[in-house]
Amino acid sequence: MRSESYKILLIEDNPDDFFLIKEVLEIEGYYFNVNHAETLQEGLKLFDEDHFDIILLDLGLPDSEGFSTFTKTYTHAQDVPIIILTGLHDEEIGVKAVREGAQDYLVKGQVDSYLMSRAIKYAIERKRLFQSIKEREERLKIITDNMQDIVGQIDVRGNFTYISPSIEKILGYEVEDYIGRPFFELDKLKNVILNPKFSLTPYKAEFKVKSKDGPFVWLECIGSPLLDDNNQSVGGIFSARDVTERKKAEIALHESEVKFRTILESSPDSITVTDLNMNIIECNRATIDMYHASSKEEIMGLNASELIEPNDIPKLAKIVGQTLSKMESVTFELNLYKRDGTIFPAELSGNVIVDTSGIPVAFVAITKDITQRKMAEEQIKQSLKEKEMLLKEIHHRVKNNLMIISSLLNLQSQYIKDKASLDIFKESQNRARSMALIHERLYQSTDLKRIDFGDYIRTLTNELFRTFLANPELINLKIDVEDIFLDINTAIPLGLIVNELVTNSFKHAFPKGKSGTIIVDFHSEDEKFILAVCDDGIGFPQSLDFKNTDSLGLQLVNRLTDQIDGEIELNRSKGTEFKVKFKEIKI
Structure with a gap:
């Protein structure tokens, strides 16, 4: 005799089948305490009132027929193993019931005592095992429910059977919003996770999912399939981490690199990047063309000194040192070598590339032939x-x-x-x-448009002095002038003014051998130039208006003063003083 004892709920409406099954159980020697119900309603009532180790269920009952009999029972008693009792023609329904949660099915009339008792024992043990697994899953669920990452499981169709509550924090959805839905609507990735070949090496992928509020969230997903004993996929598990900020940074970096590459390749000038040892680590198409190289590889890796005429290498070394010390852009000229050995002049604009800490890591140079x-x-x-x-x-x-x-x-x-x-x-x-x-001053000067007008006044007045004075001792000529350079357009009319005013002093200021002094003064003052010619002679007649006179010389002085946009003043207080103020004519 065996000591195992099992309490069985048999729901069977056929009395003959009931006694046959009870007899078969008693022959095997196990202690089976069988409670019998002829309808589904009666059976479920008995189940609620007592504890049972297993349910033996006939699918054809007075109050329930076919597969729905199993579903109603299974829904009511999920924690208890169920064995389906079928006839020869109901075997297909039995198979379906097993797929949906029944522990086994037996065909009435084809079961002996050994097969019956073994089926019951194995069903109970499997259910206990499943219950143990379920408890472990519950503990695992507690862990996954509290993880920051999304953890989930999909069935063989790719629909969610579990997803952790972190889905709400990351995507804004409730767990219930996702259960039963396809895997993030990503059929391709779903199929990869379910692929048995990724059972040993989990599949890793990144994708973006639209959050409930609208913005997309980037997820980094690691998944692998769940396999049965035949290595066939029955579902998949995965974890997904929010990598939106990292992805934004990567996208921004990529966009920056694309822009940099576009600018680099669009530049008509050569652009090269070297490390601190002057080895070329990047260049654009214009560089290849400028050096007449056959390919980019012919330039990459060269040291910059290999492209520079030897006499200019010390110059480059000095400039590089200055650039590193001052950390600012510098422009200079060098002679460079094309790849065929031809020397050509080039202009380089260089600067230092620094890392996020401000430490120099490379040089960039823009070079023009x-x-x-x-x-x-x-x-x-x-x-x-x-x-x-x-x-x-x-x-x-x-x-x-x-x-x-x-x-x-x-x-x-x-x-x-x-x-x-x-x-x-x-x-x-x-x-x-x-x-x-x-x-004469102009063709003798290095500047063919401007002359030193102070020097000109000295020369001109001394010539006039020698021309008009028979006795030089009578007149004292004083010249006080600055060395100011004037444009030819100002110098010619101003020279004629000096000639006329000095000539007038020589001719009219000292009649009958009278002695005196003539002063010529020329200087700048507040962005203006002032020319003054004065003498201490008999003075300019009070009755004479120097701006309205028949004198050709004074008419020239007035017109020439207007020509240089100047102003002329006459002071009669001490002899005669003409003063001309003007700004240099800009043409």
Whole structure:
């Protein structure tokens, strides 16, 4: 006799089948305490009133028929193992019931005592085992429910059978919103997780899922299949971590790299990046073209010194040192080698690349082949030199022509007896010489457009002094001028003004051999220039308006002052003083 004791609930409406089953159980020798019910309602009532180790269930009952009999019983008594009793024609329903949770099915009339008792014992043991597994799953669920990551399980169709509460924190959904739904609507990834080949090495993937509030969340998922004894997938398990911030950073970095690469390859100038030892670690297409290289690989890895004309290597080393110490951009010129050995001039703009801590990690250089620019500069220099020579020649010829006019006037004056007419010839001669003197200064100067007007005044007034004074000891000529450079457009009219005013002082200020002083002053003051010519002679007539006079000399002075946008003043308090104020004409 065996000591095992099992309490059985037999739901069977056929009395003959009931006694047959009870007899079969008694033959095997186990102690089976059998409680019998003829309807499903009666059986479920007995189940609620007592404790049973197993239910033997006939599917054809007066109050329930077919597979629904099992589903009703299973729903009511999920914790107790159920064995289905079927007839020969109901075997398919028995198989279906086992798939849905029954422990086994037996065909009535084909079961002996040994098979019956073994089926009952195994059903009870399997149920206990399943219960133990269920308890472990409950403990595991407590752990997964409290994890920050999403943990879940899918069935063989890829639908969620479990998902941890962290889904609410990460995606905003309740757990109930996901149970029964397809795996994040991602059929391809679902099929991968269910693939048996990933049972030893879990599959890892990243994907984005729309949260309940709208924004997408990036998840990093690790999953593997659940396999049966035949290595067939029966579902899958996975964990998913929110990597949105990391993904945003990666996407931003990628976009930055794409922009950098686009800018790099779009630049018409060579762009190279080197490490701190000047080894080239990156370059663009323009670099390959500039050096006449066959490919990028021909440039990558070279040391920058291999591309530089040897005499310029010390210069580069010095500039690199300065760049590292000052951490600022620098532009310089070097002679470089093309890959065929040809030397060409280049302009480099370099700077330091630093890491997030501000530590230098590399150099970047933008390089231009300036061969054409150098050729153009040389052509411009040559052209400018030719133009300077031509302009000097023009000034020389103008000066000579003016001197010829002055000489002609001098010759012509020798035949004039009338003093008034002779004075007119002499004044015209002096005017021509004053202009000739400016052109002489210009062709003798390195600056063909500007002259030192202070030096010009000294030369002009001394020539006038020698021209008009028979006895130089009578007149004291004082010259107080700054060395100011004036444009030719200002110098010529101002030179004529100086000629007229100084000539007037020599001719009219000291009649009948009277002695005195003439002062010529020229200086700058508050962005203006001031020319003053004064004497301590007999003074300018009170009755004479110098701006409305028949004197050709004063008419020239007024018109020439207007020409340089100046102002002229007359002071009669101590002799005669003319003062001209102007700004230099800008053209």
